[in-house]
Amino acid sequence: xxxxxxxxxxxxxxxxxxxxxxxxxxxxxxxxxxxxxxxxxxxxxxxxxxxxxxxxxxxxxxxxxxxxxxxxxxxxxxxxxxxxxxxxxxxxxxxxxxxxxxxxxxxxxxxxxxxxxxxxxxxxxxxxxxxxxxxxxxxxxxxxxxxxxxxxxxxxxxxxxxxxxxxxxxxxxxxxxxxxxxxxxxxxxxxxxxxxxxxxxxxxxxxxxxxxxxxxxxxxxxxxxxxxxxxxxxxxxxx
Amino acid sequence: xxxxxxxxxxxxxxxxxxxxxxxxxxxxxxxxxxxxxxxxxxxxxxxxxxxxxxxxxxxxxxxxxxxxxxxxxxxxxxxxxxxxxxxxxxxxxxxxxxxxxxxxxxxxxxxxxxxxxxxxxxxxxxxxxxxxxxxxxxxxxxxxxxxxxxxxxxxxxxxxxxxxxxxxxxxxxxxxxxxxxxxxxxxxxxxxxxxxxxxxxxxxxxxxxxxxxxxxxxxxxxxxxxxxxxxxxxxxxxxxxxxxxxxxxxxxxxxxxxxxxxxxxxxxxxxxxxxxxxxxxxxxxxxxxxxxxxxxxxx
Numbered sequence: 042x043x044x045x046x047x048x049x050x051x052x053x054x055x056x057x058x059x060x061x062x063x064x065x066x067x068x069x070x071x072x073x074x075x076x077x078x079x080x081x082x083x084x085x086x087x088x089x090x091x092x093x094x095x096x097x098x099x100x101x102x103x104x105x106x107x108x109x110x111x112x113x114x115x116x117x118x119x120x121x122x123x124x125x126x127x128x129x130x131x132x133x134x135x136x137x138x139x140x141x142x143x144x145x146x147x148x149x150x151x152x153x154x155x156x157x158x159x160x161x162x163x164x165x166x167x168x169x170x171x172x173x174x175x176x177x178x179x180x181x182x183x184x185x186x187x188x189x190x191x192x193x194x195x196x197x198x199x200x201x202x203x204x205x206x207x208x209x210x211x212x213x214x215x216x217x218x219x220x221x222x223x224x225x226x227x228x229x230x231x232x233x234x235x236x237x238x239x240x241x242x243x244x245x246x247x248x249x250x251x252x253x254x255x256x257x258x259x260x261x262x263x264x265x266x267x268x269x270x271x272x273x274x275x276x277x278x279x280x
Numbered sequence: 281x282x283x284x285x286x287x288x289x290x291x292x293x294x295x296x297x298x299x300x301x302x303x304x305x306x307x308x309x310x311x312x313x314x315x316x317x318x319x320x321x322x323x324x325x326x327x328x329x330x331x332x333x334x335x336x337x338x339x340x341x342x343x344x345x346x347x348x349x350x351x352x353x354x355x356x357x358x359x360x361x362x363x364x365x366x367x368x369x370x371x372x373x374x375x376x377x378x379x380x381x382x383x384x385x386x387x388x389x390x391x392x393x394x395x396x397x398x399x400x401x402x403x404x405x406x407x408x409x410x411x412x413x414x415x416x417x418x419x420x421x422x423x424x425x426x427x428x429x430x431x432x433x434x435x436x437x438x439x440x441x442x443x444x445x446x447x448x449x450x451x452x453x454x455x456x457x458x459x460x461x462x463x464x465x466x467x468x469x470x471x472x473x474x475x476x477x478x479x480x481x482x483x484x485x486x487x488x489x490x491x492x493x494x495x496x497x498x499x500x501x502x503x504x505x506x507x508x509x510x511x512x513x514x515x516x517x518x519x520x521x522x523x524x525x526x527x528x529x530x531x532x533x534x535x536x537x538x539x540x541x542x543x544x545x546x547x548x549x550x551x552x553x554x555x556x557x558x559x560x561x562x563x564x565x566x567x568x569x570x571x572x573x574x575x576x577x578x579x
Contacts, residue, residue: 092471112474119475125468129490138486139476194476 042103042197042230043068044089049098051084058084059254061098066232066247068103071224073241074234076251077277082234083202085251089232090200091115102197118191118229120201124183126175132186133158133171139194161189164223181212188223199224201233205240217244238278242266250274334552337545349543350550357523358531358547364439365514365527366507369446373503374496377454382488384455385462386470396459402451410448411516414441437519442527445513450503457499461492497565501558508554 044066051059059081066072074082087093089100091112099108107115127135136158140149149157162168165185175183184204191199204220205213221244224231235241241248242262250257250265250273258270269275307315338346349355380399384392402410418425418435428435435441469491473483489496511529518525526534528551535544 090475092475112471113477113479115475116477117475119472121468121472123468125472127469127473127487127490138473138478142473142476142478142482142486190472190476 044198044230044232045099045101045104046085046089047099047101049085049088049095049100051081051088051093052096057254059088059095062251062254062256064249064256064259066230068230069228070230070246071221071244072230072232072247072249073245074232074249074251075236075238075241075277076257077236079253080251081254082249082251084254086200086202086232086234089198090117090119092119116194116197118188118194118196118199120184120187120191120199120204122203122206124175124187124207126183126187126190128175130174131171132162132167132173132175132178135175135186136161136190136193138190157193158189161193164192164226165189165219179212180208181216184208184216185219188220192223192227196229199227199229199231201231203234203236205235205237213240220244238280242278250277252277331552334545334548337541338549340545341542345542346546346549349540349546352543354523354526354531355543355547358526358528359550361439361442361526362508362528362551365442365446366504368443369450369507370500370504372447373450374454374500376451377458377499377503378492378496380455381458381462381492382484384459386467399452399455402448407445407449407510407512408516411445411513414444414448414513414517418444436517437521437525439525441517442514442525445517446507446510449510449513450506453503453506454496454499457495457502458492461495462488465491497562501562504558505555508551 046062046064046066048061048063049059050057050061062081062085074085076082084093088095091110091114095108099106101107102110102115127138130138137154140154140157143149158171159168162171165188167182167185170178170182170186175186178186184207188201188204201220205216208216217240220231220233233245242265245262247259248262248265249259252273258265258274260268260270265274266278269278350359380395384396415436416422418428418441420426420429420434420436425434425436433440435444469487470483473487474480478486509529510527511533514527515530515533518527518530520526520530520534522531522534528547532544532547532551535541535547
């Protein structure tokens, strides 16, 4: 799905989180929002997911105005920084949550739910953990379960907030590949937030460098490396 | 890292043979003994002895006398009234408490600090003052109370007043238990459920409520214990009408003042037994769900 961010601004009381920013995200792209903390990247992601509403500006999904669309109706698969798995539910129930939450007439029958959850567990390569609770999983497993849970609702886009932030270096590398593969298999427009420029450069088709609530540069990783548009970008990617 | 051979000339072989060490967090045996003795002694004098005396006094003239005193209409009406009051005020305050804790922890708004103070008010105001306030507000001498009495729905010296007083006094328990738990849990699990398409009500039932259920249970048990045991506020609003508006604590006091010690202590023992029963219930639930408690707790 093509996403168009049109002059989005957001203020929290007296603080400005986002100055008006505009950004087209082509359908099927894997996009990194890269920047230091406080650059507004998470706010922008939450606006896309419907968890915050912009102070001004519009969000368009495939050309249709989605600015006021409720979080439930957006069908955005959202992976949270700390994964936000439901602690009191098994992995199976976590992944099935979105399917069970559907209104009765569009809710799949139990056998279909089971089939889909099993398929998703295979996709994240953890077919044997359906019966475990989140606190019995490693960090990497939790991240993948959160991804499967987000994919279960057949989302129109995938939004990830620092998806590798809580992991150690080795697992992080592995899961980068995992995300790339899942993106390529599903073909979903995917936006992830990171403060790690290596991660952004290695994984993304398109990198959006942000600072102080503004977009500094948008480009392919190699272009940003070769021609940083501002002193901030040059310094940030050199770090 | 240091070379241990460096130390050797400083220590005689005997000292080496018996190194005196214990975990840094450990106290000496004497300190331990004294601390345990103080704790157990305090518990015995302050909690166990009074409880034992109540039961002993109740059974002073035999179990039959105690049971007979409980079956008298006066005692029976007090028991029923207390149970009714608890049965109404506990659910009311559970709902109020959840709503208040939800509002305070999940939203940012002006006057939040004031709301938190307001919730604590019943803890800081003397119950007697609370009772008097209700009498002034709803009593027959007030405009509102006069109209209520005239329309056949008296509040003061009747069941509604007793319930109102109990609800007021027990108001903070549930909210106070829930607020820290809900602050610690934050909003991300609820947000995750919303992005998965769940309605607000579904999020509450399937995510929020399971996460707070133990805190809610503690709050409800404390609330229940206090609702059944409240004396001061109820004493003022109830008018202490024997067999009509006298709850168990009020009846106990009246019987005691009339030197009917078996009757007074039998009722007191029953009230204490109800409290012990709720504690036992709580312990049993914790014990039965120990694995689940451990699984859902944060690391």
